[in-house]
Amino acid sequence: MCADLATTGGVPVTLRPDPVPEIQQAYLNTPGAQLFATMLLVALVVLSLKSGRRLEARLMDRYGRHIGEVGRIVWLLFVIAAGVYAFSVIWQVTFFLEVIVDAVVIDRWTVIQQLVTVAVVLIAYLLIRFVNRSIDKLQQTSSVTRHQSEVAYHVADVGIALAAGTVILTVWGVDLTNIFIGAGAITAIVGLAARETLAAMLAGFVLLFSRPFRVGDWIQIKDHSGIVKDVTIFNTKIQTFSDEHVLVPNDIITESDLTNLSRNNQLRVEIEVGIDYDTDVNRARRVAVEAVEGLDSIKSSPDPEVVAKRFADSSILLELRVWIGDPTRRREWDARTDAIEAIKEAFDREGITIPYPQRVQSARGEGFPIDGDGPREQPPEVEND
Template identity: 30%
Template sequence: MNLELSAVWTRVQNLVQSFLVTIPNILIGLLVFGIFLLIARIARNAVTSLSQRAGQSKGISLVFSRIVSWLVLAVGVLVALTVIFPTLTAASLFGALGVSGVAIGFAFKDIFQNLLAGILILVTRPFRIGDQIVSGDHEGVVEDIQVRATLLRTYDNRRVVIPNSELYTNRVTVNTAYPQRRLSVTVGIGYGDDIAAARKLILDTLNGLDGLLKDPAPNVLVRELGDFSVNLDVRFWIDPPIRKEAVEAQDSVLEAIKNVLPAAGFDLPFPTQQVLFHDQTETTDGNRQEQREGWPARQDNPRSRQGVQREAQQNQEQTQPSPEQARPQPEARQP
């Protein structure tokens, strides 16, 4: 029992002595890492300053300054480890990193993909911070382009985090890419209304509204002949092309058109449909020998109401007596 306690005590003493011997190395390693922290901050500020002088966007300077800072910190960690553990050489450390690099690459494949996509987005600049974009089901203002994802603020004040790889590989609509934007609304008038007069009235109304550009000028085109109305496509331009301006412009245009067209006698028809049974229309309707409409042919076709009414009228005319027959005959005189 005494031998076992002495062995344990000897082991504890050796561990304490090893730790005391390692304390200077730990302090030096922490000091070295602190120096690299300072170098990383200086390098980050230098990259930001150079990017601003080169006229690059804020997003590019932010991402590249972060990448440079992380690289400097990674080198600082390696140097600090070699100082704390003298037996750990740089060759063995890089060898271990090389062996585990494949596993790390597979584990963080999505992260590296988003990192590369974020760098490409910042370099090619399909959109910038502050632009209003549409990506899939999401629409809003780009708040930040980070290394892994892009932060989008929706118009109802929610944040959407979209991976950079998704933005780089999928379709993205940038609403604020150009200084001007064209909007359009659809207005339906009656088939009996004068299209040229309605077009002139709408254009005169749009020219008197604030917030719409005079150049390019608004225009009105006939879009389609609908089921119950002639649909006009009213097009106009706004500047700046932000969401707030677009919503307000559409509101003012629709309100003005709604007020002027009925006041000038133009019809804004409601959706209407007319449903007729086959026995309420022409005689041939419902006759599957003459009007198929995708039905199988048959011999016992239902008779139309017109046909039944016409036949009843003919029978009535045949059964009615003629005027000569309807005139009362004189009674024969008695001798």
């Protein structure tokens, strides 16, 4: 009886055990029978794949998501291997599998290397899935922003892939010294050629971990003030209140003073108003506070307050301090407008004067002559030749 043989570490392995040639001779000796058996094999493979989904669901319910995924992958690999072998038996081409086995399997150490490689790839895949899902859960709980989750995806995937590649190369006996030296040289060349880009990228990672602001926050940086629309590794996009879109490099942000006006969910708005020097300051302060209490655009806690700020040229300058919640530029404008209107109306009602700028001029000593009040100096005579 002729049987296809392959060797694993010098041990012959038959690819057609005794029942297989008999089945081929009895049932698979015509093209019609082979075609029917192929159709039946395809149906079995489809049913097996569906069974794999049910197996995954059961394992997930009993042992968790990751065990379920491992079970499904193992089942899928088994179905594919069995299907390929069955197809080779149906069409009597098992010699082709013998060629593949002889090319792939050489000795026991090679088999171990192959198995370790497959295991490392599988573990890396599962680890990437686990890390990505953990990042998704953190994003759902608002622990990380969308930008941070995207960066974390790429960093985690690249890091796991590099670690898996290093292990696989080590298993296959590849010397990593030259690879690391070459990578270091390439990194140095790229670093010299793109210093600003690398600085912006490193600053992007700093912003990722320090989290001074999020998308939607109102920030002030250098000469720009607006809402953060997007944050990438290299720059931050800000929409100003003039409807301008400004791209600020991340290294500029980390090197400059940054003000996040949305961080505390409230903002103090300061409004100055002057009163006449003859006005009772305490009464004016009380009237101003009562005027803004109860305004919808202003928070009731902390309480509004008025302080005497300084002596101005034409008035005593008071400063009203009120708070707004969930600060935006529109809410600040509304609060400022409502407060000014309310104070103006209350001062008019109480007879408190908001003075115009004015200046008093007075002479010192004997003063100076004015037309009609004294002799005018005559211009010097000019002699004619």
